[in-house]
Every structure is written in structure tokens, then in C-alpha cells.
Amino acid sequence: xxxxxxxxxxxxxxxxxxxxxxxxxxxxxxxxxxxxxxxxxxxxxxxxxxxxxxxxxxxxxxxxxxxxxxxxxxxxxxxxxxxxxxxxxxxxxxxxxxxxxxxxxxxxxxxxxxxxxxxxxxxxxxxxxxxxxxxxxxxxxxxxxxxxxxxxxxxxxxxxxxxxxxxxxxxxxxxxxxxxxxxxxxxxxxxxxxxxxxxxxxxxxxxxxxxxxxxxxxxxxxxxxxxxxxxxxxxxxxxxxxxxxxxxxxxxxxxxxxxxxxxxxxxxxxxxxxxxxxxxxxxxxxxxxxxxxxxxxxxxxxxxxxxxxxxxxxxxxxxxxxxxxxxxxxxxxxxxxxxxxxxxxxxxxxxxxxxxxxxxxxxxxxxxxxxxxxxxxxxxxxxxxxxxxxxxxxxxxxxxxxxxxxxxxxxxxxxxxxxxxxxxxxxxxxxxxxxxxxxxxxxxxxxxxxxxxxxxxxxxxxxxxxxxxxxxxxxxx
Amino acid sequence: xxxxxxxxxxxxxxxxxxxxxxxxxxxxxxxxxxxxxxxxxxxxxxxxxxxxxxxxxxxxxxxxxxxxxxxxxxxxxxxxxxxxxxxxxxxxxxxxxxxxxxxxxxxxxxxxxxxxxxxxxxxxxxxxxxxxxxxxxxxxxxxxxxxxxxxxxxxxxxxxxxxxxxxxxxxxxxxxxxxxxxxxxxxxxxxxxxxxxxxxxxxxxxxxxxxxxxxxxxxxxxxxxxxxxxxxxxxxxxxxxxxxxxxxxxxxxxxxxxxxxxxxxxxxxxxxxxxxxxxxxxxxxxxxxxxxxxxxxxxxxxxxxxxxxxxxxxxxxxxxxxxxxxxxxxxxxxxxxxxxxxxxxxxxxxxxxxxxxxxxxxxxxxxxxxxxxxxxxxxxxxxxxxxxxxxxxxxxxxxxxxxxxxxxxxxxxxxxxxxxxxxxxxxxxxxxxxxxxxxxxxxxxxxxxxxxxxxxxxxxxxxxxxxxxxxxxxxxx
Numbered sequence: 019x020x021x022x023x024x025x026x027x028x029x030x031x032x033x034x035x036x037x038x039x040x041x042x043x044x045x046x047x048x049x050x051x052x053x054x055x056x057x058x059x060x061x062x063x064x065x066x067x068x069x070x071x072x073x074x075x076x077x078x079x080x081x082x083x084x085x086x087x088x089x090x091x092x093x094x095x096x097x098x099x100x101x102x103x104x105x106x107x108x109x110x111x112x113x114x115x116x117x118x119x120x121x122x123x124x125x126x127x128x129x130x131x132x133x134x135x136x137x138x139x140x141x142x143x144x145x146x147x148x149x150x151x152x153x154x155x156x157x158x159x160x161x162x163x164x165x166x167x168x169x170x171x172x173x174x175x176x177x178x179x180x181x182x183x184x185x186x187x188x189x190x191x192x193x194x195x196x197x198x199x200x201x202x203x204x205x206x207x208x209x210x211x212x213x214x215x216x217x218x219x220x221x222x223x224x225x226x227x228x229x230x231x232x233x234x235x236x237x238x239x240x241x242x243x244x245x246x247x248x249x250x251x252x253x254x255x256x257x258x259x260x261x262x263x264x265x266x267x268x269x270x271x272x273x274x275x276x277x278x279x280x281x282x283x284x285x286x287x288x289x290x291x292x293x294x295x296x297x298x299x300x301x302x303x304x305x306x307x308x309x310x311x312x313x314x315x316x317x318x319x320x321x322x323x324x325x326x327x328x329x330x331x332x333x334x335x336x337x338x339x340x341x342x343x344x345x346x347x348x349x350x351x352x353x354x355x356x357x358x359x360x361x362x363x364x365x366x367x368x369x370x371x372x373x374x375x376x377x378x379x380x381x382x383x384x385x386x387x388x389x390x391x392x393x394x395x396x397x398x399x400x401x402x403x404x405x406x407x408x409x410x411x412x413x414x415x416x417x418x419x420x421x422x423x424x425x426x427x428x429x430x431x432x433x434x435x436x437x438x439x440x441x442x443x444x445x446x447x448x449x450x451x452x453x454x455x456x457x458x459x460x461x462x463x464x465x466x467x468x469x470x471x472x473x474x475x476x477x478x479x480x481x482x483x484x485x486x487x488x489x490x491x492x493x494x495x
Numbered sequence: 496x497x498x499x500x501x502x503x504x505x506x507x508x509x510x511x512x513x514x515x516x517x518x519x520x521x522x523x524x525x526x527x528x529x530x531x532x533x534x535x536x537x538x539x540x541x542x543x544x545x546x547x548x549x550x551x552x553x554x555x556x557x558x559x560x561x562x563x564x565x566x567x568x569x570x571x572x573x574x575x576x577x578x579x580x581x582x583x584x585x586x587x588x589x590x591x592x593x594x595x596x597x598x599x600x601x602x603x604x605x606x607x608x609x610x611x612x613x614x615x616x617x618x619x620x621x622x623x624x625x626x627x628x629x630x631x632x633x634x635x636x637x638x639x640x641x642x643x644x645x646x647x648x649x650x651x652x653x654x655x656x657x658x659x660x661x662x663x664x665x666x667x668x669x670x671x672x673x674x675x676x677x678x679x680x681x682x683x684x685x686x687x688x689x690x691x692x693x694x695x696x697x698x699x700x701x702x703x704x705x706x707x708x709x710x711x712x713x714x715x716x717x718x719x720x721x722x723x724x725x726x727x728x729x730x731x732x733x734x735x736x737x738x739x740x741x742x743x744x745x746x747x748x749x750x751x752x753x754x755x756x757x758x759x760x761x762x763x764x765x766x767x768x769x770x771x772x773x774x775x776x777x778x779x780x781x782x783x784x785x786x787x788x789x790x791x792x793x794x795x796x797x798x799x800x801x802x803x804x805x806x807x808x809x810x811x812x813x814x815x816x817x818x819x820x821x822x823x824x825x826x827x828x829x830x831x832x833x834x835x836x837x838x839x840x841x842x843x844x845x846x847x848x849x850x851x852x853x854x855x856x857x858x859x860x861x862x863x864x865x866x867x868x869x870x871x872x873x874x875x876x877x878x879x880x881x882x883x884x885x886x887x888x889x890x891x892x893x894x895x896x897x898x899x900x901x902x903x904x905x906x907x908x909x910x911x912x913x914x915x916x917x918x919x920x921x922x923x924x925x926x927x928x929x930x931x932x933x934x935x936x937x938x939x940x941x942x943x944x945x946x947x948x949x950x951x952x953x954x955x956x957x958x959x960x961x962x963x964x965x966x967x968x969x970x971x972x
Contacts, residue, residue, distance in 0.1 A: 261765075322847050
């Protein structure tokens with residue numbers, strides 16, 4: 019989530035005040051609850067006035083919803099409500115705002131960055147969104163509608179359209195006077211974008227450049243070329259990787275006609291990167307990104323159940339595989355006890371491979387061009403780990419029932435399953451990626467199915483072949 | 496990894512040149528290989544001159560080591576070698592540099608930010624590190640030794656000690672003249688820190704503040720208070736969460752005497768956040784963070800094997816559990832086929848809970864104060880999912896062998912295991928966290944052990960109790 023520019027400078031006067039306060043939020047929650055119940059609004063206001071919106075947002079999330087709503091009304095009087103609400107996760111934001119009058123939400127929307135405002139509007143029910151837009155001025159609505167038109171997760175949806183730009187033919191002196199006129203509003207502006215008459219981007223001038231240049235120079239003459247630009251249609255993840263890669267603080271956004279339409283700053287990117295990490299971790303475990311710690315339980319059920327049902331179908335494959343070998347198991351029931359070892363070792367070692375591959379893809383270290391090398395490496399690791407663990411398995415299996423053939427079967431089962439697990443762990447994300455899907459998507463469920471099915475098939479299949487040869491079981495027809 | 500300040504502005508002259516080039520790195524790798532073999536160094540230089548160090552680093556990682564070393568020597572002549580090496584993951588850096596003469600490494604070290612230099616030195620073998628330090632000037636060594644003294648993963652290890660500070664009694668006019676004198680070196684400086692005679696931090700003045708203030712004002716009079724400072728001993732993760740939380744671009748670092756000793760910028764934090772995500776994902780899969788896609792296979796074996804051996808020990812618990820019920824299995828072998836369904840469903844639904852909890856802790860949404868609420872929610876989700884999936888299990892088990900008792904057992908096994916899995920998935924990270932450990936540490940291995948053991952115990956235990964009651968099996972003594 020992008021943040022309002024008005025929140026960029028912590029407002030606490032003490033040097034580390036807002037940060038220290040965070041360590042005991044639960045105390046503050048109790049105190050505020052008591053003050054709310056006794057109606058001591060003055061006292062609450064003086065506490066909230068000293069806190070950073072991000073810290074207040076944290077406290078709001080720990081409070082019961084009615085307390086939260088009351089506090090937001092108070093914050094609104096302190097002119098801090100909008101910035102605070104912008105700090106809340108979208109899920110909470112929508113839940114909280116639904117209860118407020120459209121006029122009040124409109125006032126919120128007016129006070130925060132347009133990109134945050136668009137985020138909030140997007141999460142409101144359609145009717146409420148419509149009412150809020152009606153309560154706004156026409157030009158405000160125009161800007162918001164444009165932002166709302168950009169697809170989620172695009173640069174357009176995270177950029178700030180309020181970008182500070184000056185005409186190329188302005189002199190440094192004139193530019194400085196323009197900046198003085200803007201005053202406080204530009205508190206966090208570092209770079210000034212230079213545009214021609216068509217609003218096309220010509221270059222960039224930093225505040226420091228202005229400071230060092232002669233008064234009469236034109237902006238055009240001192241502007242540096244902009245080496246990286248974004249387009250509103252680009253995905254926010256691509257924008258994040260460019261900004262992280264080149265260590266940029268701000269990147270201008272231009273449309274198809276090279277017109278300057280917005281700016282993306284690195285603090286927005288920090289949020290995008292955090293979201294991307296969540297998505298990656300969630301995908302592996304077959305979770306939807308809306309499924310958070312405090313999502314309503316029934317929403318979590320609805321989001322998780324389809325995956326678990328799919329998991330049921332794949333688990334049937336494993337059951338079916340074991341079912342094929344009921345004859346062998348009935349003759350040597352100890353095999354049933356060994357099955358979870360073979361499957362579990364394969365699952366966990368395969369998940370190591372899977373994780374390394376998925377993270378390598380996300381970090382950009384693993385690409386189609388070197389995928390084969392990565393696959394070979396993982397198989398080699400699976401083979402070496404497999405040989406060592408098979409040795410341990412041999413000893414344990416032998417000791418378990420004083421039967422060397424059980425040791426041999428367990429060792430072989432582990433070895434085969436670890437190599438197969440390495441192959442599966444590497445091929446699942448590479449295949450998903452090649453299919454244009456998220457390489458982490460439900461990968462753990464796919465992996466454990468493969469390692470269960472292959473593990474059982476290898477272990478029990480070897481038992482059926484070898485045990486008669488060893489004379490442990492009679493030959494079947 | 497922090498980056499050299501000289502890399503902060505992409506050097507490609509074309510607007511999106513360096514970014515577009517990235518899309519076909521494999522072509523460039525082949526071209527450069529051919530040019531290297533035919534000794535066309537001039538041509539290589541002209542290609543490299545147009546690329547951003549981050550892009551060159553990408554290409555280096557795709558090349559065979561000998562090519563890479565030769566390219567770095569060429570880059571060194573282009574004065575781009577240092578910045579490029581600083582962009583490589585530390586593992587590659589150390590591997591590449593080991594081969595170079597100490598004098599050349601010293602030259603590298605001199606050209607990049609001290610924090611990057613310290614990182615590189617830290618990864619070199621002790622003897623080589625010593626040789627490089629000997630090849631440097633005394634004052635350079637002093638600064639590096641101080642940085643090397645800070646523990647890894649602390650603010651001290653990522654901060655840039657070359658922070659631009661000016662005395663509080665300077666006038667704006669004098670300050671501007673000082674900044675002019677520094678010129679290009681300050682290309683990326685946005686804020687000027689203001690210090691007193693003891694180098695203690697008094698406040699901060701932005702370039703824009705200087706631009707707007709009267710010439711004769713003192714810096715002290717226009718400085719704004721600094722609301723957040725870091726200490727060198729603070730963990731880099733804490734620093735990252737402060738900077739991300741308050742949307743800061745740069746935060747000064749002060750020592751115990753409030754003396755200004757460095758600065759941490761948001762681009763360093765972007766790297767810290769990426770590393771933190773890797774660590775979290777890796778911890779869950781019982782992986783060490785040095786275990787990357789292209790780590791040497793034997794290193795990966797060494798890093799993964801201890802965890803898999805532990806996994807072997809825990810898998811024995813599951814095997815032992817099943818072993819307790821060999822009598823029941825031998826009388827109804829179909830139970831062996833159903834075991835993986837019960838265990839697998841528990842494992843995957845537990846891993847959903849586990850992931851939500853671990854991510855909630857990492858994002859700061861889940862705290863000790865609301866842990867109980869999260870636990871209750873997960874158990875509720877497990878119960879509802881369990882009831883629905885138990886219903887499906889009942890039907891499938893019944894149809895499997897036209898035996899209603901099998902359906903009942905499978906359904907009950909799934910229901911019990913899903914609730915236990917929710918409990919385990921929630922309690923494992925909360926317990927690890929309370930013990931002061933990484934809440935993700937090997938959590939998947941612990942979880943699957945719990946769901947296997949509990950799943951088998953519940954399913955087979957229910958079979959032993961219920962089947963005689965149903966008259967399916969004879970009562971045991």
C-alpha cells in the first residue's frame with residue numbers, strides 16, 4: 019500500500035519517541051479503551067497527537083472495532099485520521115470505512131495521496147464507492163477515475179499523479195521562486211521533473227542541482243537525462259525490481275506519448291516488495307493473499323477449502339498407489355510402518371529443492387538459460403544426500419526387526435525417493451513458470467503428492483520384486 | 496548487500512536502455528564469450544560501457560568463471576569493475592575475488608562504499624583479508640576495521656560512514672559554498688545533517704530547505720529535529736522495519752554519545768527486506784541462507800543434511816506410531832492405503848495455518864497480545880474445513896470398498912487431524928518465537944512430524960477402538 023506524502027516525516031517531536039512507544043502497544047490499547055469509556059477525549063487527543071500515523075494504525079488494529087471507529091472520528095478532528103487510515107491494511111480499511119457517511123469518506127479521500135485514495139475506493143462496496151465519488155468535486159473525481167481505471171498491481175495503481183514538474187524554458191531563478199511558492203507542499207520532493215510544452219519529459223533536476231546552478235541558466239540546460247522511466251501499464255513487480263536493482267529513489271511514469279503522468283517513489287516499492295514476498299510464501303502453501311491472521315474465519319475457510327479439496331483428490335492417488343500393494347503389506351505389515359519414513363524424507367528434501375528454486379526465480383538468479391544447470395545440481399545434491407540417508411536407513415531398518423532385507427528396502431526407497439524429490443522440486447516451479455503461472459502456485463501440494471506416490475510406489479514396488487527373491491515372501495503368481 | 500553510491504544513477508544514456516537490455520541476457524553472454532575468445536577487447540569495452548553495473552553483474556553470473564574473471568579485469572580498466580562486483584551476491588564475490596592479487600582487491604575496496612568493502616572483506620579467507628588490508632592506506636584500514644568490528648546483520652554493517660554533515664553555526668551561504676566544493680561527490684545527497692562541535696547530531700536540513708532559506712541564517716536556526724535515529728548495534732531488520740514503517744529515505748546513525756557516525760538509506764533497506772524474505776522462506780523449509788541455486792553441490796549437501804537427519808529421527812516417531820498398530824493393519828490392510836490421506840490432508844492444512852501465522856509475525860500484525868485470538872481463529876477454520884472434508888472422506892471411504900465403517904474412520908481421522916494440525920500450525924511459530932528463536936525455523940519439519948504422528952495415532956487408534964465395536968474386527972484381549 020502506498021502512503022500519503024504527509025506521513026513521510028514522523029511528526030513526533032522527540033528524537034526516537036514514536037519508535038519507542040511501539041514496544042508496549044497493548045498498554046496503550048487498554049489506556050485508550052478506558053479513556054474512551056469515560057469520555058476523556060481531550061486526553062486521548064493529546065496522546066494521539068504525539069504518535070506517528072503508522073503507530074496509531076498499529077494500535078487501531080489491536081482494538082475492538084467500535085473503539086477503532088470512535089478513535090478514527092477523533093483522529094479526523096486532529097487532521098490525522100486520513101493519514102492513519104492510509105496506513106491500515108486494505109482489508110481493515112474497507113471494513114472500518116463502510117460504517118462512515120460518504121461525506122466523511124470523501125473528506126478522507128481528499129486528504130490523502132490520490133493513489134491511496136484509489137486503493138481505498140477500490141475496496142469499498144460499489145454503491146458506497148459511487149456515493150463517495152458523488153460527494154467529491156468534479157476534478158477530484160476525474161483524477162480518481164483515471165487511477166481506478168488502471169488495473170490492480172500496475173504502476174498506474176501505485177504511482178502518485180501529483181508529480182512536481184516545471185517547463186524546460188524556465189530559468190533556475192524562476193524555478194526556485196515557483197518552488198518557494200509551493201512551500202510546505204513540497205516537503206518531500208527531491209527531484210524536479212522538467213517537461214516541454216507537450217508535458218513530455220525532458221529531464222530531471224535535483225534540488226541540489228538548482229542550488230549549484232547559476233540563476234539565469236534554463237532548466238533545460240542543467241537537466242540530466244532520465245535513464246529509467248516506467249509506464250502506467252507496467253506491473254508493479256517489474257517496477258519494483260527496476261527500482262531495487264538500480265537503487266533509485268524515484269522514477270517518473272510516462273504514458274504512450276512520453277507525457278509525464280506520475281512518479282513512483284522507493285517507499286511505495288518497499289510495500290510492493292513486502293507484498294511480493296507474502297504472495298510468494300502464500301502461493302507455496304496454497305493460500306490466497308487475502309487470507310490474513312485476522313481475516314474472518316469463514317473467509318479463510320472459503321479461501322482454503324478449494325485447495326484442500328484438490329489436495330484430497332491428489333491424496334487419493336497416494337492411497338491408490340498403496341492400495342496396489344495391499345498383498346505385500348498384508349504379508350509384511352512392518353512395511354506400513356516404514357512407508358511414512360520414505361514419503362516424509364522425500365517430501366522434506368523435495369521442499370528444500372523447491373524452495374531454493376522458487377526463491378532463485380524470484381531473485382532473478384535462476385533464468386531459463388541456466389535452469390538445466392540448476393536442475394543437475396539439485397539432482398546431484400539429492401543423490402549425495404540420498405546415499406548418506408539410505409545408509410542410515412539401512413542400519414535402522416535392519417535393527418528395527420533384526421531383518422537385513424527391511425534395511426535394504428528402506429535404504430533403496432529413501433535413495434530413489436530423494437532423487438525423484440529433487441527432480442520434482444526443481445521441475446515443478448520451472449514448469450509452472452514456463453506455463454506462465456506463478457512458479458510457487460500450490461507447489462507444496464503438488465510436490466508432496468509426487469513424493470508420496472513415487473515414494474510408496476518405489477518402496478512397495480521394490481518390496482514386491484525383492485522380497486520373493488530374498489525368500490522372505492513367497493513368489494506371487 | 497548495500498550498493499556503492501556511485502551506482503545510484505544508472506549510467507546508460509538512453510532513457511530505458513539498461514532496462515530493455517536485460518530481457519535477453521543469454522544472447523549477450525554468448526556474444527561476450529565469442530569476443531573474449533577472439534580477443535576483441537575494444538568491442539567488449541564499448542558494450543560494457545553502455546550497461547549499468549547491476550546489469551553487468553547479472554551477465555557475469557551467467558558466464559563461466561574464467562570469462563567472468565577476464566571481464567572483471569576489463570571492467571576494472573573502465574573504472575566500473577568495483578561497482579559491478581559490489582552488485583554480485585556475496586557468495587560469488589568472494590569466489591571471484593579470491594583469484595585476484597591483493598593489490599587489485601585493495602583498489603576495488605577503495606573505489607566502493609566502505610560498507611560494501613567491509614562486506615567483501617568479511618567473505619574473503621582470513622589470510623587474503625589480511626593481505627588486502629596491508630595494501631591499503633592506514634586511515635582507510637582504520638575505517639574498514641571499525642566497520643568490520645560491527646556484527647553481521649547490524650546497522651553498523653550496512654550503514655555508510657561517509658555521511659555528509661555540517662557544523663550548526665555555519666550560515667546557509669557558507670553551507671552552500673561547502674556543498675559546491677564537494678560537487679559531484681554529493682550527487683546523491685538529499686539531506687545535510689547538522690552537528691555541534693562534539694559531532695553530536697543537532698538536526699537535519701534538506702537541500703530544498705537550503706534553497707528556500709535566507710543566506711545569512713545559521714543551519715541551527717533552520718534545522719528540523721530528527722525524529723528517528725538508529726544505533727550501530729541495532730539489528731538491520733529493526734532498522735528496516737522503522738524505515739519501511741515511517742516511509743523514510745535516509746536515517747542517521749548515532750553512537751552511544753549521540754555522535755553522528757553514519758547514515759542508512761532506503762536503498763540499503765530494500766536489500767535488507769529482500770534478504771529477510773529469503774531467510775523467512777528458507778527457515779520454513781529448513782534451509783540455510785547460504786544455500787543458493789548455484790551454490791556448489793557439496794556445500795548444499797553439507798547445509799541440508801543435518802536437517803534431513805533430524806527429519807529422519809522425527810520420521811521414526813511416525814513409523815513407531817504406525818508400528819503400534821500393526822495388529823489392526825494386518826487385519827484390515829486397507830487402513831494402510833488410507834493412512835497417507837489422513838496424514839497428507841493434515842500436513843497441508845497445517846502448513847496453511849503455519850504460513851499465515853509466520854507471515855503475520857513477520858509483518859508485525861501478530862503479536863503476543865493477540866496470539867490467543869489468532870489461535871482460536873485457526874482452530875475454528877480447522878474445525879469447519881475438517882467437518883466438510885470429513886464428509887467427503889466419509890463418502891469416499893465408504894465407496895472405496897463399499898464399507899461404511901471405513902468411511903466413518905477416514906472422516907473422523909481427517910476431522911481430528913485437521914483440528915490438531917491447526918493447533919500445531921499455530922503453536923509451533925508462537926512457541927519458537929516465545930523461546931526467542933526464529934518462528935519459521937524448521938517449522939515445516941516439526942509440523943509434518945506432528946501431523947503424521949497425530950494423524951496415524953488418531954486414525955489407527957480409532958480403528959482399534961471402533962472396528963471391534965462395529966463387529967468388523969474381533970475384540971482383542
